Amino acid sequence: MKNSLNISLLLPLLSILFTSMSCEKKMVTYRFTDKDKLKLLPHYTEGKIFTFLNSDKDERKFEVVDIKQEIIQLYLTGGMGGTPHYAFYYEKKRILLKDYRNEKIYFLDIIKYPIDYSSAKTKSHKKFPSRLILESSGIPYDNEYTGHGFFLLTFNYDEPTTTLSSNGFTYNKVHIIDRNPNKVIGAGLDPDEWANTDFGGTFNMAKYIYFDEDYGIIRFDSYDGQQWRLENN
Numbered sequence: 001m002k003n004s005l006n007i008s009l010l011l012p013l014l015s016i017l018f019t020s021m022s023c024e025k026k027m028v029t030y031r032f033t034d035k036d037k038l039k040l041l042p043h044y045t046e047g048k049i050f051t052f053l054n055s056d057k058d059e060r061k062f063e064v065v066d067i068k069q070e071i072i073q074l075y076l077t078g079g080m081g082g083t084p085h086y087a088f089y090y091e092k093k094r095i096l097l098k099d100y101r102n103e104k105i106y107f108l109d110i111i112k113y114p115i116d117y118s119s120a121k122t123k124s125h126k127k128f129p130s131r132l133i134l135e136s137s138g139i140p141y142d143n144e145y146t147g148h149g150f151f152l153l154t155f156n157y158d159e160p161t162t163t164l165s166s167n168g169f170t171y172n173k174v175h176i177i178d179r180n181p182n183k184v185i186g187a188g189l190d191p192d193e194w195a196n197t198d199f200g201g202t203f204n205m206a207k208y209i210y211f212d213e214d215y216g217i218i219r220f221d222s223y224d225g226q227q228w229r230l231e232n233n
Contacts, residue, residue, distance in 0.1 A: 028120070028127045029071060029089035030112045036132060039157060039213045040069075040110055044095050052202075052220070052228040060202040060228055061100040069093040076121060087121035088114070101202045108216075109135045132157035134211070157213060164210060166219055166229050173213035179206055202228075 032040065044064050052060040074087040095108040114120035114128040135154045161173045206220035206228075218230045 027073075027086060027088050027124045029091075030114060030127075030130045031071070031091045032093075032112050036112065039132060040093050041095065041108075041216050044108075044216060049232075050217075051231045053231050054222075054226045054228050056226075062202070063098045063100070064095060065098045065105065066096040067093070074121065086124070088124050090114075099202050107137045111135065155211075161213065164212075164218070166210075167231065171210075171212040171215060171218055174218070175211045175213070177209040177211060179209060 044067065046064050046067055048064045050062045050064075069092070071089050071091050073089050076085055076087050091112045093110045095110075097106050097108060098104070099106060111133045112130055113133050114130050116128045120126075120128045133154070133156055155175055155177065159175060161175055164171050164174045202220075205222040205224075207223050208221045209217060210219040212218050215230075220228050222228065
């Protein structure tokens with residue numbers, strides 16, 4: 001009788017466990033497509049150095065120090081007593097850049113995410129249309145900060161682009177990022193405070209940043225009126 005009772009209690013638990021495992025296996029994965037691959041900055045190779053010059057020939061340099069591409073399982077914590085759960089898988093390419101100005105590391109992430117994020121995270125077994133998103137850290141890279149929302153750049157690749165000529169080269173898919181501190185996530189500072197904060201390296205001086213989908217960061221305009229142009233794409 002006792003064994004029978006134990007089994008009757010165990011079966012529902014096993015059923016829930018196997019159902020949960022089965023559901024996780026069926027979760028949707030948002031992967032990079034062949035079309036996306038051209039936008040993953042393949043020329044950002046480990047050890048490559050990008051140099052920016054202003055009109056006075058002053059230099060600002062960045063080095064690619066690490067590249068990692070992986071499938072990540074989005075985990076949602078349960079708020080207000082809710083049950084934590086996994087929502088879906090997504091693919092991410094992370095490029096780590098060392099700023100020679102302060103010898104610190106910043107990340108540049110290209111992410112494949114569902115457009116309808118709210119629906120996708122609650123309906124993990126239904127695939128929604130997806131898009132590429134760019135995110136970059138506005139403070140030196142450190143594991144404890146990566147989830148804190150301090151992004152220097154953040155935009156969707158389906159936003160409008162423009163054409164820009166720089167140093168005799170024409171870029172055709174340029175996103176112009178306005179770094180007004182009131183628009184930057186996690187800032188809340190006036191321009192002078194933001195430009196001079198200890199958090200920042202080179203790009204913290206920037207009022208506008210120009211990012212081309214094929215070539216990455218190609219130019220930035222600093223708060224003091226200088227234009228810094230990429231010398232080697």
